[in-house]
Amino acid sequence: MRISELATLAGVSTRTVRHYHHLGLLPEPERLANGYREYRLRDAVELARVRRLAELGLSLDEVRDVLADDQGRELREMLVELDADLAREQAAIADRRARLAALLAEADLHPDSTVSPEMAEVLRGLPTGSSTFAEFDRELLTLAATVSESAGRTELADLLRPLTEPEAYARGHVLIARLDELADADPDDPRVAVVARDLAAHLPDEMVSVMIASLDDPGTGQWQEALLRELPAAQAEVFQLLVTQLKERG
Amino acid sequence: MRISELATLAGVSTRTVRHYHHLGLLPEPERLANGYREYRLRDAVELARVRRLAELGLSLDEVRDVLADDQGRELREMLVELDADLAREQAAIADRRARLAALLAEADLHPDSTVSPEMAEVLRGLPTGSSTFAEFDRELLTLAATVSESAGRTELADLLRPLTEPEAYARGHVLIARLDELADADPDDPRVAVVARDLAAHLPDEMVSVMIASLDDPGTGQWQEALLRELPAAQAEVFQLLVTQLKERG
DNA sequence: GCTTGACCTTGACGTAACGTCAACGTATCT
DNA sequence: AGATACGTTGACGTTACGTCAAGGTCAAGC
Structure with a gap:
């Protein structure tokens, strides 16, 4: 597989793939004689894993930590913490929307x-x-x-x-x-x-x-x-x- | 008032105030002989207004637009749009939390x-x-x-x-x-x-x-x-x- | 054989909203 | 006069990539 195939397979851009290589989140695959990266199924699996963690809201640094620790221990901690973060964010948004609604109501009158x-x-x-x-x-x-x-x-x-x-x-x-x-x-x-x-x-x-x-x-x-x-x-x-x-x- | 007084008054850092000057969100006040900025009550009012819009989630560019248009018209549009954004974000977060919860439950078992x-x-x-x-x-x-x-x-x-x-x-x-x-x-x-x-x-x-x-x-x-x-x-x-x-x- | 177009490579700058030095002048207290 | 606290501008760091730039590679069509 070449890089664009891998990328579309995982639903990301080629730039993203290269970015992950750069950060060490994804190992560099073999190179063909012309210098092109040649990916295998295994790489796609890893990329998908990275994406999933990232989309749950982990920073790429945190993703690397999770990947590094082959125990499942760290993952759990981060997920729990992440959930707490998300809960706070939810509350903050709800608050903002409430104030916003009040503002809109007032704006309609005056x-x-x-x-x-x-x-x-x-x-x-x-x-x-x-x-x-x-x-x-x-x-x-x-x-x-x-x-x-x-x-x-x-x-x-x-x-x-x-x-x-x-x-x-x-x-x-x-x-x-x-x-x-x-x-x-x-x-x-x-x-x-x-x-x-x-x-x-x-x-x-x-x-x-x-x-x-x-x-x-x-x-x-x-x-x-x-x-x-x-x-x-x-x-x-x-x-x-x-x-x-x-x-x-x- | 000097810059740090203004800043604490509005609950922001001096860096933030200068940043707003740089972006043109807040007019540069008079300077004292020594080069220090000298603020007045009016500046505090404007700063507070900027902050409030920013904290509602408007980008600083959007804040500038709102401030520029002295009619109240644009404000309303942005607020409505913003509310829609927030609603989408809420849904996204709820979704992530749901997946997260499922993952945590599974992680506990396996x-x-x-x-x-x-x-x-x-x-x-x-x-x-x-x-x-x-x-x-x-x-x-x-x-x-x-x-x-x-x-x-x-x-x-x-x-x-x-x-x-x-x-x-x-x-x-x-x-x-x-x-x-x-x-x-x-x-x-x-x-x-x-x-x-x-x-x-x-x-x-x-x-x-x-x-x-x-x-x-x-x-x-x-x-x-x-x-x-x-x-x-x-x-x-x-x-x-x-x-x-x-x-x-x- | 040559061009064209689609792909690949690395490198580097841009984004948002400031935080955080750096390097330096100023005001105040002792 | 020196220490301390505050002011000034300038510039780099942060996050997760998007977006050129400048060039090499490859298959297809003339």
């Missing part, structure tokens, strides 16, 4: 949204336009929602998770408006302290404890300050005060 | 077998040792069984599938023994024709028609001859005759 239906609802509740703080808040929440759905566990998500729940915004709009008024104010403006206090009063206890905990996490301090620097001075000051007050309270 | 339980049974029924034809047959059947489980559809599998069913071997052993007797015989030996006729008589009609069909398939002729060349002349002659007789009959 073609421009890019987050979960619940979060989309919250965001629609926010004042629109480029009013300074609302925009900041919108971005922050979008970020938190996005991150919490994908990365699963980051500090930002932990910190802001309470705020991504719709109830948090039930009476929040008016506070946002008052923050916006501080856009061009001085950090010493008397309204700063007032807004901070009202904001603190607005947050339920359980939210506060969760947020304090993740605020103290080392590593959170980094971007926390960086983000505050993006706000006008007076608004940033509000949050400095807010954190202080929450810590006293918590 | 640690040395490498094919399906049914086929393992057939092979155990074959005379063992290096008696010429039985060994050839064993290899051929192993090959057919292996190929038919992995590649799914090759000509060899089609041709030999009838033979991989256990009933085919119910009364076959004696014929194999008679073939073995021809190992050193002359192709003109009178027993050749007899064995060919008995072999033909042994095969049920429905098997014959299937086999004839795939024997006529162009492309099958290739390795068919190559395999016959591996047999002693008299045995090869038996099969030449056999094929002729089957064709007259079918």
Whole structure:
């Protein structure tokens, strides 16, 4: 048999056969006088075995290990482990499909949204336009929602998770408006302290404890300050005060 | 924000962020005087968006397409298509796990077998040792069984599938023994024709028609001859005759 | 004898999404 | 000033082959 016959016999390409020779998965057969490889039935059997293991999902390195160990012992271990891998993969896919379905449903109703239906609802509740703080808040929440759905566990998500729940915004709009008024104010403006206090009063206890905990996490301090620097001075000051007050309270 | 802050915020590595810059998925931010990249909240939002799409299973190229088209239209199409992909993958994994489970069950009973339980049974029924034809047959059947489980559809599998069913071997052993007797015989030996006729008589009609069909398939002729060349002349002659007789009959 | 076309040979680059050095400048703490 | 941690660009490694490239071999038809 020549290489293309062997290949079609096993349902692979000639390149694949040569690749397996290269990796040592398949022994090089005799060569004819012209240099052509000459295969026998035995080679086809081995090739088929390699293919079968590979198609079960073993890497070619693992296939080599299995072939090398003439005992059946290693094979069993790998297959068991492989099955566990596949099970995990199945779960992951199911999860992705679920999120995908939710996204599709939301996309049908509101073609421009890019987050979960619940979060989309919250965001629609926010004042629109480029009013300074609302925009900041919108971005922050979008970020938190996005991150919490994908990365699963980051500090930002932990910190802001309470705020991504719709109830948090039930009476929040008016506070946002008052923050916006501080856009061009001085950090010493008397309204700063007032807004901070009202904001603190607005947050339920359980939210506060969760947020304090993740605020103290080392590593959170980094971007926390960086983000505050993006706000006008007076608004940033509000949050400095807010954190202080929450810590006293918590 | 500096790059590592952005990265931890989104739950990725700095390498990933730079990679996205390189691919144009994420705009390069301002540089500080020292050359460091300086990120803002907006960048984090974009990065999170990229990540989310990527984690849903879109390739980075596809992510770029989605981002490029500011309409939501393309997104929907890709998501629908992606869901179909995932569904196919799920099915494939389920299939692999099923085959894997069968293999494991068989391995527990007979640690040395490498094919399906049914086929393992057939092979155990074959005379063992290096008696010429039985060994050839064993290899051929192993090959057919292996190929038919992995590649799914090759000509060899089609041709030999009838033979991989256990009933085919119910009364076959004696014929194999008679073939073995021809190992050193002359192709003109009178027993050749007899064995060919008995072999033909042994095969049920429905098997014959299937086999004839795939024997006529162009492309099958290739390795068919190559395999016959591996047999002693008299045995090869038996099969030449056999094929002729089957064709007259079918 | 010559061309044509189908096959064979080896060698090498391309793919996807980053991980992982390397070699070097920068900021910070002691 | 030195150690440590972080930033920069550049380039190679990973997986399982696909896909040229550049050439040798073989059977068939002119």
